[in-house]
Amino acid sequence: MAEPNRILTVSRLNALLKELVEDNFVQVWVEGELSNYSTPASGHAYFSLKDASSQIRAVMFRSHLRLLPFRPEDGMSVVCSGRVSLYTQRGELQLVVESLEPRGVGSLQLAFEQLKARLAAEGLFDAGRKRPLPPFPVTIGVVTSATGAAIHDILHVLQRRAAGVRVLLRPVRVQGEGAAAEIAAAIADLNRHGGADVLIVGRGGGSLEDLWAFNEEIVARAIHASRIPVISAVGHEVDFTISDFVADLRAATPSAAAELVARSRLELEGHLDHLVLRLAAQMRGRLELLRERVAGLNRRLRSPRGEQALSRQRYEALERRMKQGMDAILLEAKREVGTLSGKLDAFSPLRTLARGYAIVEKDGRAVRDAAALSVGDRLRIRFARGEVGARVEEKG
Template structure:
């Protein structure tokens, strides 16, 4: 067993290593690509410097980064000046950066730009290739990790707002080797299956390296070839991937993608509710108007008995007027008749006879005798008086 004097605690070991490192690396220049950059509310910058083979943690405290003319971003290639130290609590080496210069864009960013230019030239980002989302999807296909936060967020939104929706999950790796191929294969499988109405493809947030599967050409071409509309939901709102540019619609987060799926459904339901309110209001208005018109007609409508009584009185009044008019006409006609009778009586031969005249006619044929020349001696005549008649024989004819 080792002597007690040679046994070190972990804390003591880290203190000795820290002294050793700081004494030998009190000023270094390190070139690398920025990754996992974060800037919390403290104002310090925390990131990782890496190259193709290795990585080291780095920190740039606020008094130093306040002098920087730019804010570092993931994928940026930088040259840092500082000193190397050891963080005792975790036993990790870190570079305490005091100055930084941008050296250009890192390899991943360069690859991103090159692929974006290539696909853009081929028209994969063109708006005419974008497919509209279905208004009332029945089945939603989801391509993501089965254990990540993304699927939990999607399921939470769809279960809360998408009553009746079926969810078809195709579990895949979303980072690391082979992730891009799995995502592309899942999209192709869902298209062959053909049951889903819309697809959500994505994952939660992470570094540029974590999201890189969604910047691979194989995923971009699988999205472009999909007959089913695809919503890309990769990372956070500030993360933009090739998949976002090719997809039919980009959502800033997986939760937002789920909201977009049910958005048209809720807009339609809201529109139907609005139409229902308008229809109910219109029907109520028409009902009130019809009721008012009915009341007005009720006031104007008479009962059959009253109407018959009214017609009876009108007929009675008309009969009285007709009877009076007929009496007046008869009286007028009677007066005219009496006048004509008087005139006729004045002209009647009988009236003349009453004044002492007589009518003489030949007995044989009843012709009136107007002059003596009509007669012959011995001819029998008939004399008519006002009262009575006499038969005579002509004895002599005297002509003037």
């Protein structure tokens, strides 16, 4: 019989085994297949990691689990990193997982595919829910970085192709922790503001990690909930994000998005030019035809006074018809030109001035940024009616 001082309790034995295991398996990498995966109310994940002939129980605590960009599922082949421990209450070995990567595909790519499939099943990508862009937007809301290249590209295109269009910038961070929440909040803010006719949401190109904020579910939900049509303008032509699939329209770049909203105005101006040219051509043709008829009548005039009087009557009747026809043509032309001029007037900077805004100029150029001014600078301020001189007294 063993000596009493050599007899171990179960708890003591498990404690010794736990110490032995944890001292020798501090950091291990294990490859296997997920099985019996579950996440109870505690927020921790419990599962088995198995191969063709063996398995081991595993746990991933909530603090590490929340950092995973994808959702682990049964049957998924993974590589786990962690330490081996002994659960002393049941005397079971377990792998305490600290990081988990899918085998054969990156975790971000897997998260992208999982979210894309889930939102598609909910109908967020359906073509039937996508809205057309407004034909003549007056105010364009932009959600992007205030210092990035995207906003400069958008403003450059709009200044060149749609001068007078108002831009409402809601600056956000476009990458890094918290960026997705800022983007979603900005979309909601512009909807509450109610002043924008269309929204451009985006940034310049980058890696999958750089663009990840636009692949987050919170941004997709915000775009889907927007009452204002949304153009997603994220990255370069080869980059696609979840935002691209949810938005009403996808643009390959921020510049392309600006060209899309400015296209209607250019089409209107081109249509007006075409109408003016066509009207002028029609009037020239009609006048030439009437001149030929008058010339023919003059050639047919004869010397007898009766025929001469009859010819003169015909001439006067044709002249009246010509005048009436020209008056009718000119009246219709004035109506059409007036209608189109009214539409163009809606985009005029003068209309903006009439609503109470003013244009501040320094040395004959409009001032868009207070940073461009210095104390003592002389300014001209133009209102809807009249202008005044001013001088910068202080800067905020």
